Amino acid sequence: MSSSSLAGSLVVTGRSASAKTPPRWQAAEVIEILEEAPDAVTLRLRLDETDGFLPGQYYNVRLGVLGESRAVQRAYSVGSSPLPDPSVIDLGVREVPGGFISPRLVRDLDVGQHLEVRGPYGRFTWTGDDGDPVLLVGAGSGLVPLMAMIRYSAAVGRDVPMCLVCSASTYDHALYRDDLARLSDEHRWLRVVHSVTRDPGEPRAAYHRRIDRDLLAAVLDGEVPPQAYLCGPPAMVEATVVALTDLGVDPSRVRSEKYD
Ligand SMILES: Cc1cc2nc3c(=O)[nH]c(=O)nc-3n(C[C@H](O)[C@H](O)[C@H](O)COP(=O)(O)OP(=O)(O)OC[C@H]3O[C@@H](n4cnc5c(N)ncnc54)[C@H](O)[C@@H]3O)c2cc1C
Structure with missing residues (x-):
């Protein structure tokens, strides 16, 4: 992640799709849980490692599933701005009834626990550099x-x-x-x-x-x-x-x- 001053305002550059080192799994601490809706939360996570991210990108989250030896992963987008601090990310999660992962993320996590995440990923990004509405x-x-x-x-x-x-x-x-x-x-x-x-x-x-x-x-x-x-x-x-x-x-x- 790097930020610089352009025309008097901060701008962000994130990990590009061609970044040489692929993102690694890391244990992110849940530092806050915000209730956004009856079926949705924001999980505020602190990352140990980050090269930044661009608005619109997502992280993969993986959880072990009872009775299965391998972990299951799902994608969750970041709802927060990479500025001022890209090492704190807000993942927005809405519970899908009957789902493997989202009900556990929405209901079962507590502040202080750690969640395995890897990212950022995605080309669905916007920074407004072209100035177009x-x-x-x-x-x-x-x-x-x-x-x-x-x-x-x-x-x-x-x-x-x-x-x-x-x-x-x-x-x-x-x-x-x-x-x-x-x-x-x-x-x-x-x-x-x-x-x-x-x-x-x-x-x-x-x-x-x-x-x-x-x-x-x-x-x-x-x-x-x-x-x-x-x-x-x-x-x-x-x-x-x-x-x-x-x-x-x-x-x-x-x-x-x-x-x-
Ligand atoms: C790029 C990307 C970004 C995303 N960002 C977000 C985000 O920011 N926030 C967010 O909430 N979601 C996001 N998602 C969706 C998220 O990744 C998950 O798909 C979602 O949370 C459901 O996962 P789950 O494990 O809870 O449900 P799953 O286990 O995948 O189940 C989904 C549905 O299928 C049904 N189902 C499962 N197995 C079977 C079966 N064998 N037979 C019949 N039905 C079955 C379940 O009952 C459930 O209704 C994103 C997805 C993508 C691709």
Whole structure:
């Protein structure tokens, strides 16, 4: 990890995909657990070793599974900004009912325990260097890497316009809702639009259905963003790529990550 001063603000460079030393497994200490939603937590971890990471990247987490000799691993995105301190990472984890790993991460960990992690990985990254406005669309835990991009933008003082469309079952299931409300109050460059699928009367949501073409058209109101980042379940991501392309967004500038 290195940081430098550019045009008066801090910028980050992370481990590149061509970095020579592959990341190693390390035991990261759980230093805080934040409840983000009834089914989701932030695990704040302290890393002993880090070359930094870029907003949007993820770490693999591995756990032993009772009755199995080898460990099972899953990917979890970092929801925090690499600045000011890339050795502290917030992994956002939403419980998938019946899953091997996520229920244990959400329910069974305590502060002071250690978790085996390896990373960072991923090319779904954004640093805003090109200055182009960006549309972010996230559903469920797909919000996690998008939050890292927003927090990074705030940490380095970027004023690149960002519009986040956030889909959750209810407003209380929307990850980072309080932090997003605070950040959008503080920063004119950030607009946050909530849509909830299972609470038709929720006043804090602008929309009360799944993300679809008409919803995106209404949010954009004729302004075609030069780029978009999408993250969430495969069906949502695929439908949103089609919808945005139909609305005029250059498909070569739509980046996505699917959580299946
Ligand atoms: C790049 C990337 C980044 C990610 N980032 C995040 C993140 O930031 N936050 C987050 O919460 N998630 C994230 N994910 C998803 C995460 O990696 C896991 O896939 C998720 O937590 C589920 O893992 P699990 O072990 O709990 O469930 P799994 O054990 O993988 O099970 C998933 C589902 O399949 C069902 N299932 C399992 N085995 C069977 C079977 N034999 N027959 C029928 N059904 C079965 C389970 O009941 C469950 O509903 C990310 C995924 C990717 C690829």
